[in-house]
Amino acid sequence: MAYQQPKPxxxxxxxxxxxxxxxxxxxxxxAQPVVTTENCESAQFEGTWPxxxxxxxxxxxxxxxxxxxxxxxxxxxxxxxxSFDVPLGPVDAPVDTHRPPHVPAGYDPGASxxxxxxxxxxxxxxxxxxESPVAGHVYDLEGPDAGSxxxxxxxxxxxxxxxxxxxxxxxxxxxxDEPFARFDDADPRLAAWASALGAMPWFDPEGDPRDxxxxxxxxxxxxxxxxxxxxxAPLSPGTMFRGSSPGCFDGPYLSQFLLQxxxxxxxxxxxxxxxxxxGYIRYGAQRVDQRIEAHEQCVDYMQTWAAWLDVQNGAxxxxxxxxxxKLRFITTPRDLASYVHFDALYQAYLNACLLLLAAGASGxxxxxxxxxxxxxxxxxxxxxxxxxxxxxxxxxxATRALKAVRRQKFNYHLRARPEALGAVxxxxxxxxxxxxxxxxxxxxxxxxxxxxxxxxxxxxxxRIAAANAAADAEHERPAELPNIGAYNYLLPMAFxxxxxxHPAYGAGHATxxxxxxxxxxxxxxxxxxxxxxxxxxxxxxxxSSPKEPAPFARCYVPSDDGKxxxxxxxxxxxxxxxxxxxxxxxxxxxxxxxxxxxxxDYYDSLRxxxxxxxxxxxEQMITYPESVRMRMTSFDGDRITLATDGTGRNAMLTVxxxxxxxxxxxxxxxxxx
Numbered sequence: 250m251a252y253q254q255p256k257p258x259x260x261x262x263x264x265x266x267x268x269x270x271x272x273x274x275x276x277x278x279x280a281q282p283v284v285t286t287e288n289c290e291s292a293q294f295e296g297t298w299p300x301x302x303x304x305x306x307x308x309x310x311x312x313x314x315x316x317x318x319x320x321x322x323x324x325x326x327x328x329x330x331x332s333f334d335v336p337l338g339p340v341d342a343p344v345d346t347h348r349p350p351h352v353p354a355g356y357d358p359g360a361s362x363x364x365x366x367x368x369x370x371x372x373x374x375x376x377x378x379x380e381s382p383v384a385g386h387v388y389d390l391e392g393p394d395a396g397s398x399x400x401x402x403x404x405x406x407x408x409x410x411x412x413x414x415x416x417x418x419x420x421x422x423x424x425x426d427e428p429f430a431r432f433d434d435a436d437p438r439l440a441a442w443a444s445a446l447g448a449m450p451w452f453d454p455e456g457d458p459r460d461x462x463x464x465x466x467x468x469x470x471x472x473x474x475x476x477x478x479x480x481x482a483p484l485s486p487g488t489m490f491r492g493s494s495p496g497c498f499d500g501p502y503l504s505q506f507l508l509q510x511x512x513x514x515x516x517x518x519x520x521x522x523x524x525x526x527x528g529y530i531r532y533g534a535q536r537v538d539q540r541i542e543a544h545e546q547c548v549d550y551m552q553t554w555a556a557w558l559d560v561q562n563g564a565x566x567x568x569x570x571x572x573x574x575k576l577r578f579i580t581t582p583r584d585l586a587s588y589v590h591f592d593a594l595y596q597a598y599l600n601a602c603l604l605l606l607a608a609g610a611s612g613x614x615x616x617x618x619x620x621x622x623x624x625x626x627x628x629x630x631x632x633x634x635x636x637x638x639x640x641x642x643x644x645x646x647a648t649r650a651l652k653a654v655r656r657q658k659f660n661y662h663l664r665a666r667p668e669a670l671g672a673v674x675x676x677x678x679x680x681x682x683x684x685x686x687x688x689x690x691x692x693x694x695x696x697x698x699x700x701x702x703x704x705x706x707x708x709x710x711x712r713i714a715a716a717n718a719a720a721d722a723e724h725e726r727p728a729e730l731p732n733i734g735a736y737n738y739l740l741p742m743a744f745x746x747x748x749x750x751h752p753a754y755g756a757g758h759a760t761x762x763x764x765x766x767x768x769x770x771x772x773x774x775x776x777x778x779x780x781x782x783x784x785x786x787x788x789x790x791x792x793s794s795p796k797e798p799a800p801f802a803r804c805y806v807p808s809d810d811g812k813x814x815x816x817x818x819x820x821x822x823x824x825x826x827x828x829x830x831x832x833x834x835x836x837x838x839x840x841x842x843x844x845x846x847x848x849x850d851y852y853d854s855l856r857x858x859x860x861x862x863x864x865x866x867x868e869q870m871i872t873y874p875e876s877v878r879m880r881m882t883s884f885d886g887d888r889i890t891l892a893t894d895g896t897g898r899n900a901m902l903t904v905x906x907x908x909x910x911x912x913x914x915x916x917x918x919x920x921x922x
Contacts, residue, residue: 271871271897278868278900279392281915283922285399285661290406291323297686299673300406301663302752305337305379305563307361310730311684312558312672315361321353326659331383338376338563339364350376350563362562366555366727369745370564377565379750385656392646392865395653399922400853401469403664403754406673407691409458410470412698413451414848415674415740418667419713420446420702421490421842422741425583426546428809429502434487444704447484454481461691469921472885473852490582490842492834493852494884496784496827501806501817504832505787506601507579507588508539508807508814512608512791512800526805526814528578530603537600540576542591543584543811549741552720554730557672557739560747567746577811584811586743586843589758589836595647597836598765601829602643605773606636608800609791610825612772614779615878615892633873639772646764646865650858654760655751657857664754667844668747671740674699674710678736699738713738740844748845755854756846759837763858763884764865766833770881771866771891775826782880782888782909784824826882833884855884856921863902866891870900882907887917 259267290300296316303314306322321335338350341363352358365371385395404411420442431439450456451474458474460466466474476493478484491497510529523529528539548571551557560566570590579585593599612619618630631637658664676682677696682689702709717737726732733739742748751757777783787801804823805814837851870877870893878892886907893900904912 267897274897274900275868275871278864278871279389279397280394281397281918283397283399283919285657285922286402287662288402288405291663294406294686294688297684297688299669299685299688299692300665302658302665302669304561304666304669304748305377305750307336307339307358308558308561309360310362310558311676311681312554312561312669313684315359317356317359318361321356323663326382326663331386333379333382337378342371342374342376342562342564362558365559365562365564366730367553367559367564367724369556369566369569370559373565375565376563377567377746377750381651381655382659382751384652385658385660387652389649389652392649392868393653393861395656397864398653398857398860400657400662400755400857401467401921403662404470404847404849405461405691406688407461407694407698408466409449409451409456409698410460410466410473410849411670411847412695412701413446413449413458415667415670415695416446416449416699416702416709417490417848418740418841418844419671419699419709421582422549422743422844423709423712423716425549425586425743425842426581428580428807429582430806430809432486432490432502434485436486439486439489441705441707443484443486443489445702445707445709446489448704449698449701452477452484454478454483461694469853473849476852477848490838492831492838493855494830494834495882495886496824496830497834499827499831500804500820500823502835503579503585503806504828504835505801505805505820505823506604506828506832507597507835508805509604509801510539511536511604512798525800525803526816528814530600531607532603537603538576539600540578540811541584541588543573543577543580544587544590544743545571545573546581546583549716549720549743550745551668551742551747552717552737552739553724553726554675554733554737554739555724555727557668558730561669561672563750565746567744569745575812578807578814580807580809580811582839582842583743585835585839589839590744590843592836594651594758594761595644595765597832598643598762598769599640601832602640602769605769605790606639611774611791613774613879615880616772617873617875617877619774634772639768642768642772642865643765646768646862647761649865650760650764650861651757653857653861654755654757654854657755657854658752662752662754664752664850666748666753667847668740668742670695671738674738675733675736676731678738679731679733681731696738710736710738713741716741742845743843744845753846754850755857756837756840756850757854758840759833759846759851759854760858760861762833762837763855764862765858766829767859767862767881768866769829770826771862771879773825775824775829775881782882784826784882787820787823787825787828790825830884853921859884860918863889863891867900867902871897883917885920887912 306318450458511531530537677692804820840846875895888905
């Protein structure tokens with residue numbers, strides 16, 4: 250019998266029918282409607298909107314947004330025609346001819362500040378643009394629709410939670426140049442700072458924190474509070490500013506994935522051979538250096554009312570950053586802020602993926618091309634379940650996360666950035682709270698709660714006022730501006746331009762972190778055994794026999810000057826999932842250290858990003874023509890399994906608690922809401 254070449258089965262019209270059926274089945278995963286609820290302050294504080302994002306719109310001398318401008322802005326965000334015809338910047342500001350401010354026809358600027366006030370803003374006098382304000386309306390053809398994920402209402406003005414996370418931002422600003430090595434319980438120098446924050450009810454394990462008006466905190470707020478410290482223990486130097494997920498409290502503050510280089514020895518520019526502690530990551534025929542161009546130490550911005558007001562009015566003062574002369578490893582909170590100021594957003598997770606691939610980290614045992622569940626290892630992953638697949642998916646997932654978080658930012662929550670809340674506290678402290686209208690009393694309560702952060706010689710708000718007074722003394726105050734010299738509570742910013750031109754909640758970095766790290770946890774084996782839920786130790790990655798050196802056997806931290814990595818000994822106690830969770834926390838909270846986000850932005854956005862990634866991976870299960878399984882733990886410790894039998898009809902998502910109790914996946918999906 251003559252040889253006949255085998256053909257794919259199915260093919261032709263049969264293949265097309267099956268493809269249509271699988272795409273149709275994916276709709277049940279991607280289009281799960283959820284209801285997002287904002288905190289109602291846009292209606293409660295109508296007329297002044299102190300807790301809503303208004304950066305770039307015209308403001309008066311007290312920093313109050315012009316009502317007509319804000320209403321146009323809020324309406325344009327959700328307008329069907331997406332024209333976004335709203336006022337931008339002071340109408341009389343000197344401008345570059347290529348980027349003039351925008352003033353809609355018929356708009357009357359009224360009593361707003363009509364020009365920029367500081368030399369920095371007047372030269373060259375450009376106005377920034379809002380970043381992708383209508384991206385939340387975009388539909389996707391892969392993964393959950395942006396309307397299928399959401400976030401809980403943000404903390405309200407006057408609540409213990411908002412005061413605590415603003416106090417944390419203030420403390421981060423004052424401690425930006427402390428080496429991360431000192432954020433350790435064995436180092437007593439930061440103990441008073443932890444105790445000062447711990448004096449606030451939100452951080453006090455014995456405290457009884459309240460929402461605005463004395464009401465009980467929500468269930469989601471209680472979860473956020475519990476994640477702040479070890480159970481029953483007070484805040485300490487080794488736990489403050491840390492992440493909320495398993496592993497974040499273990500070991501050094503920084504994830505090893507932000508420091509170490511590829512385990513395989515590669516040549517440096519001089520031709521010498523280097524090791525992981527030299528911080529070079531192999532990237533094909535090139536390499537990535539873990540050192541960064543760090544912002545100059547002890548240089549902060551927006552500490553005077555004139556500089557702050559110019560930035561709120563949209564002054565394009567970005568690009569005036571000052572840097573250290575030499576590259577260094579991430580060493581301080583300011584360095585971490587520098588990293589997340591200029592990163593390619595998914596950069597840290599791409600690097601982590603490159604490190605894991607180079608280390609020979611095993612894929613999840615349930616992947617067909619990794620020999621799990623009794624399969625013979627006769628094929629290797631590449632186009633599926635190999636390097637190109639996972640590297641591409643890390644970046645691909647990031648785009649979906651960004652569009653979904655834009656929907657939360659602009660279309661629902663429109664939350665003001667911390668720099669704006671610093672001005673609210675300043676107005677309240679200097680007798681100008683009445684300028685905030687019906688927000689007057691919550692603003693006064695907020696200011697008083699901030700003043701609770703005291704212990705020993707650390708009076709947080711007094712230190713902020715002193716730091717700002719020193720900066721204010723170098724500048725002349727325009728006569729028309731309010732005198733805030735007594736209690737200048739503006740938040741010192743790490744970047745000249747302060748925050749980006751989009752609202753705070755959710756956080757783009759945190760959402761992308763949640764999505765990308767979830768993909769990494771799904772693809773790589775993070776457990777010690779094919780059926781075990783015990784986390785895999787970092788030192789066991791890529792090790793097939795006791796004789797082989799472990800790529801991550803040692804734990805490194807930067808030296809105090811950032812010039813080198815210091816070997817802290819065996820990486821005992823560090824797990825792969827813990828260091829990935831820590832990586833997500835580091836990159837997201839690094840934005841808080843810059844002053845551009847709050848803790849809740851990190852916490853809730855991270856979990857929304859996780860659900861975006863789970864939705865994409867769940868949907869992709871439909872595409873596989875054979876049985877596939879992925880297991881991971883969530884940022885809350887839930888045990889999550891994705892599996893398919895290859896028919897395209899039985900893509901399953903199962904969720905268990907951290908102790909193995911079954912959980913309804915639909916309830917897990919909506920937990921944050």
